[in-house]
Amino acid sequence: MSKNLVLVGPPGAGKGTQAELLTESLGITHVSTGTIFRDNIKARTELGQLALSYISRGNLVPDEVTDSLVRDCLQQDPMLAGFLLDGYPRTGEQVISLDNMLADMDKTLDAVVQIHIPDEEIVARLLKRAEQEDRMDDTEEVIRHRIEVYHQTTAPLIDIYKQRGILLSVNGLGSVAEVSQRILTALKEFLVSNN
Ligand code: B4P
Numbered sequence: 001m002s003k004n005l006v007l008v009g010p011p012g013a014g015k016g017t018q019a020e021l022l023t024e025s026l027g028i029t030h031v032s033t034g035t036i037f038r039d040n041i042k043a044r045t046e047l048g049q050l051a052l053s054y055i056s057r058g059n060l061v062p063d064e065v066t067d068s069l070v071r072d073c074l075q076q077d078p079m080l081a082g083f084l085l086d087g088y089p090r091t092g093e094q095v096i097s098l099d100n101m102l103a104d105m106d107k108t109l110d111a112v113v114q115i116h117i118p119d120e121e122i123v124a125r126l127l128k129r130a131e132q133e134d135r136m137d138d139t140e141e142v143i144r145h146r147i148e149v150y151h152q153t154t155a156p157l158i159d160i161y162k163q164r165g166i167l168l169s170v171n172g173l174g175s176v177a178e179v180s181q182r183i184l185t186a187l188k189e190f191l192v193s194n195n
Contacts (some may be wrong), residue, residue: 003028003082003191004107006089008158009115010150011143012122012129013172014179018115019086021180022187028082031073033066035086038135056136058145058155060090067097074101082110090154111190112161113183115172119147 004025007015016032023030037055040048047065054061070088089095102108117125123143130138137146161167170187172179 002080002107003111004079004102004109005082005084005187006065006112006114006161007084008090008110008112008154008161009084009172010117010119010122010154011137011146012125013115013117014176015086015115017176018180018183019084021176022183023084024186026082026084028084029077030077030086031070031088032086033061033069033090035089036069036073037061038191045047047173052136056142058137058142058149060149063091063093063097063138066090067094067101070098071101074105089157092160095157095160109161109166110194111187112158112167113187114158114161114169115179115183117172122147 005022005028007019009015009021013154016034018029019032022028037048037051041052041055042048047069050065051061060066066088070085074083076131085098089098098109126138127140129135137143158167168190170179170183170184170186174182
């Protein structure tokens with residue numbers, strides 16, 4: 001049985017961190033739009049130049065660019081065991097695009113995992129990361145803007161998936177191992193009860 005999952009949450013919720021652990025544990029493919037953008041920025045590709053102009057200000061990369069990137073990923077790799085979309089969809093338009101992509105590929109989403117943490121914890125975590133890594137979107141001003149964009153644009157998507165009955169909400173506070181265990185337990189229970 002394949003498992004097709006989405007991981008949603010504010011910046012700094014632990015999406016990237018948890019996605020790596022989850023995909024390893026479930027044996028599914030990890031697709032992170034943020035990582036793809038950052039790799040392209042590093043490699044100075046055309047996509048990277050475009051993404052940089054949005055990410056450095058804490059804005060979302062335009063839907064048409066992000067949608068076609070995800071479509072390419074899903075088409076290139078058969079992802080037979082399933083996939084975890086980390087940080088996609090992030091807008092209402094992306095939800096519709098993802099629905100269309102999956103319908104074209106005869107696939108469905110099994111669960112959407114929401115990681116929630118308070119805004120002040122986000123700021124603290126990302127400022128800490130700024131000391132360790134050199135990400136252009138981890139300055140306090142940009143972090144606060146990203147949180148605003150999340151509340152305005154991405155948080156409303158959570159209701160869409162709740163209404164579809166595939167949303168799992170997990171508390172992102174605690175150690176990485178604790179949160180990971182929480183997600184795995186909730187996910188396994190959910191997948192078993194929905195089969
Ligand atoms: P992302 O790469 O998704 O970055 P993010 O939202 O900051 O989350 P990230 O995964 O990095 O943080 P994590 O919580 O793992 O996106 C970056 C940018 O790309 C976006 O702002 C946007 O511009 C663009 N983009 C991406 N997808 C897009 C889309 N679909 N549409 C349009 N634009 C898009 O980790 C944060 C920190 O917390 C780390 O330092 C980690 O070590 C730490 N941490 C994790 N878990 C912790 C825990 N339990 N306790 C303490 N610290 C923890």
